[in-house]
Amino acid sequence: MSAALSAQHVVKRYGGVVALSDANLDIHSGEILALIGANGSGKSTISKVINGVVDLDGGQLLLDGKLVRITSPQVAKHLGISTVFQELSLIPQMSIADNIWLTREPLKSFKVINRKLLNQKTEELLSLFDGTLRTKFKPDLPVSALSPDEKQIIEILKAISIDPWLIILDEATASLDNRQVERLFELVRQWKAKGKAVIFISHRMEEIFRIADRFSVLRNGKTVGEGDIKDITEKELIQLMIERENVVQFTKVSAESESQSRTKSVYLEVENLQTETLHGVSFRVHEGELVGVGGLRGQGQRDLLLSIFGDIPFHGNIKIKGQSIHFHHPKDAIKHGIALVPGERAREGLLYIRTVLENLLLPSWNKYGFPLKIRKAKEDAARVGDRLNLVMASLMDPVSSLSGGNAQKVVIGKWLLRNPQCYLLDDPTKGVDVNTKAEFYALLTNLSKEGKTILFYSSDDDELVGLCDRVLVLHDGIIRAELKGRTLTKENLIAASLGVSNGGEA
Amino acid sequence: MKRFYISPPVAALILAVVLFLLSGLLPNGFGKDIHVAFAQATNIVRLSVFLGVIAAGQTLVILSGYEGIDLSAGSIVTLTAILTYVTVNGRDDKVLSAFLISLIVGAIIGLLNGLGITFLKISPFVMTLGMSGVVTGLIIIINHGNVSGKVAPIMTRLIARPLTPKIPIPNAIIIWVIFGILMWLLLERTAFGKHIFAIGVNRITSRLSGVNVTAVNLAVYSLAGALAGFGGFLVVGNTGVVFIALGQPFLFPSIAAVAVGGTLLSGGKGSYWGTMAGAIVLTLITSLLTTMQIPDSIRRMVLGATLLVMISIYGRQRGFRQ
Incomplete structure (x- = not known):
């Protein structure tokens, strides 16, 4: 089995938004390619193009030098390309075995499903992760009974069950524990030895350096660097991910107010906050401060805002103006002068x-x-x-x-x-036009001037660097870095987002 | 493009007026006699009151969305009618307590519906259908010893007769108009009413905007039960007799009246004016078909078809507007 896939000058637009403008990618069998980029750089889009979930608007895909059109996931499967998605695609009510073999169930005569063979084949797959799963993991267990890491593993097994030559792992390690990641990496190396190819997308820099042979960096939908992983350092990779020429104009209210904020009283104090995705987060926000929350998507930012707002249960202490509070319903938070602008309007x-x-x-x-x-x-x-x-x-x-x-x-x-006295904002400028964005920035600046406390999560790194007094960078449910003043640069923000520790003041 | 749009309550009302005028042309219709026509119209509206009040609770649960529906309304009507009948037993001084008992019993059944729906996560359809069975069983238990009772004279006077002989409008209609104004106040001029619409559209948004979705939902089902209870009280005041199948015939029309009145069956949009108009349309069609001596089977078919036609017209209008 030897093959090569090449994506050349791929363009993908969603309405007026250009997700990919010039994406290039080459992968050969027996190779592990790390696909790297900041939020919104187009990593997921390119993997969707390769997997046939979205059709490209320009450029071409070559399989073994021949032009191919991958118009649907079925076509991709047929070509031996399989993807492990970040958003899980399993059907909760169905069993592990049924999920893995959905539409490809082994049949007996009269198209009756061969249960025995189905379970046997599932057992074989499950044995790949032996020792890292709970005991007594049966093929007929419903998926709804599994924990997130187990679901992710089933997702991986489902992808490899078609015996592909190219596997795309899109943030597949995010919810796995260390032993499971180890096991996955062993498997990846085995696949590599067998001549399979893997495209590896991860927010953990350390994993990229451990497993990948080559890298490809995307920035704003454009491939800006490719090469062997051994020829590059973490720092150089981060440099590649950051756009130099792009200058965004922001008026920062309180560049000088760092000293001021010390004199102001603490409005919000969070201590050892824990939820399903947060693993002990502590910080303080002063009155009138505009504090950013950064990091790649899904690192616990949403839980952070929702638990303060009383929408989800949490462990830990939250104090408002020195008074301990534990809201059980958003209405209580609202009564205390807190507002939440949610992520999906x-x-x-x-x-x-x-x-x-x-x-x-x-x-x-x-x-x-x-x-x-x-x-x-x-x-x-x-x-x-x-x-x-x-x-x-x-x-x-x-x-x-x-x-x-x-x-x-x-x-x-x-x-x-x-x-309200305090605003919690969950990516408020997502999918909003440029003019409205500018108006939002002005509004936030004004609110902050009026003395309102603002906690502002954004998936747009420029916004955070441009607007905020301080930025807390979340990574895997903890605050990886707190950036302010001179350390608040896009470079440090991205480094911390990827879990590189020398970026900011860790 | 200029958009042609009539609000559903107005559309339903126009339909009712047109049907009524056409009915005048029937062999035994009112012809050119304006007095007879007025009397007939009054009578139709009077008959609509009972359906209208029972459909008020239905309007609330349907507006509250998430497959909200109350299939126990019919059996609550029967139960409270019987309770009223027994409690009053011909005595004017017991009417008030019978009225309160009707409301409270209805509210308790509604609350149980609400509890099952919100806490046990049973779908409203299943929960209220099951409750309907339970209540019907309860009625049979009560009825076994053969109900003995009597409606009080004051009830007949308050519900079935006109206020004064000079104005030939039955009290039931006046009660309904006041009731309609109260329903409008509730839905459009209280925070609670606004919250009913809100949870009918989007409960996540509602919760994140500080609406206590659980409490509103419980209150809606309790209120719907109480209104069905009030309906039972009115019905027995009008008929003067009770029997086991008294309330059940109101169930399907109560849902149909809400739909014909233009309330979205998926919740979050609609009005009680619409339901009132819907109740009049349905009552009118039923009584026209009855006077034309059309068998019950055909009547049901016509009612069902009317419902389908009205809903599909509203659906098209919405399609144009968005």
Whole structure:
């Protein structure tokens, strides 16, 4: 088995957003390629292109020098390409065996599934991870009964069950423990010896250096560097990932206020916060401070904001203005003057078919008496709309009639009505147009000037570096680095995101 | 493009008026006699009141979304009708306590529905259907010893007769109008009402905006039970007799009235005005078909078809607007 896949000048656009502008990639059998890049650089998109989940808009894929079109995951499977996705694709109600062999079940006569063979083949696969799984791991166990790491392993087994020559591991190690990662790496080396190829995507720099033969660096949808892993250092890789020419203009309120913030009192104090994805996080935020939360996606940022807001259970201590609190419902947090702008506005932030007015007033109706003072509500909502430059035909139009940026303004606007003391923001500029982004930056700066405390997670590193007084970088559920002042650079931020310890003040 | 749009309550009301005017042309219709026409119209609306009140609770649970529905409404009506009948037993001074008992018993059954739905995560369809069975069983137990009771004169006077002989509008209609205004106040002019719509659209957004979704949901089901209880009280006040199958015939029409009134069956959008119009349309069609001596089987088919046509029209309108 010897093959080679080459992606040349691949372009992929999602509407107006260019996800890949010039992505290149070469992989041969018997090789492990690390695909590296910051948030939004296009790693996942290129793996989706290779796996046929999305079709490319430009460029070409060559398999053994011949042009191929991979139009669907089925075609990819047929070509011997298999992907382990980050978002799990298993069906919870079905058993391990049924999930792995879905659509490829071994059959007896009359198309009846051969249970015995099915279980036997599953046992064989499971034995690959022997010793790292719970005892008595049976093929007929439903997937819903498994822990996240076990699900991830089933996902890996499902991908290799088609006996591919190319395996894409997209953050497959993220939820595995050390022993399981070890085992996976042993398997990867075995596959390599057998002539298989592996594309390895990971947020752990250390793993990349341990397992990969070659690297390919993506930056803003463009391949900016390729080579042998032994010819490069961590530092050089990070340099490659950072864009030099890109200058973003930000007005920072409090470049000088570092000394000021010391004199201000502590607003929020978090001690040893633990949830499913957070493993002991401690920090303090002063009044009027704009603190960024950075790191690659899914490192616990969401849990951090939601646990402070009382939406998910947690262990640890949270103090607000020195007073210990433990909210069990968002309404308690709201009463204490905390606001949350959630990450997925359609699913978590808006009532799509209801009016702009009702969306803006949702957290505040209780303040409008009985019967509700609708005229006053409209006046207040209109004022917030003006402040945010909200473009709409009327307050009585449904939110579904607004553009993405304006809809996001509504999500923030509903809190402005309540004038909270503290804002928790979960990637508020995601999928928002450039003008609206600029307006958000101005708004955040103003709120911060007014003395509001802001905890701001963003997947856009430029934003964090440009806007924040301090940035806490999360990695695998802990604060890997705290960057401020001179250490707050994009370079350090990316280094810390990847778990490289010499980046900031670890 | 100019969009042609009529709000569902208005559409339902127009349908009712057109049907009514057409009915005048029937051989035994009101013809050109305006007095007879008025009397007939009044009678139709009066008959709609009972369905309208029972459908109020249905409106609330459907608005609260997430497959919200109350299939126990019919059996609650029967139960509270019987309780009222027995409690009052012909005495005017017992009417108030019978009224309160109806509300409380209905609310308790509704609360049980709500508890099962929110805490045991049973789907509203299954939970309220099961509850309907339980309540029906309860009715049979009560009924075994043959219910003896009587409606009080004051109930008949309050529900079935006009306020004064000079204004020939039955009290039931006046009660319904006041009730409609209260429902409007509840849905559109209280924080609770706004929260019902909110949880009907998106419960995650609602929770993250500080709405106590669990409490609102429990309150909605309790209130729906209480309103069905009130419906039972009114129904027995009108009929004066009770029997085991008293309430069940209201169940399907109560859901249909909500749908014909333009409330989204998926929740989060609609009004009680719509349900009132829907109740009138359904009652009108039923009574027209009855006067035309059309058999029950055909009546059911016509009612079902009306429901389908109205819902598909609303669905198309929404399609155009978005």
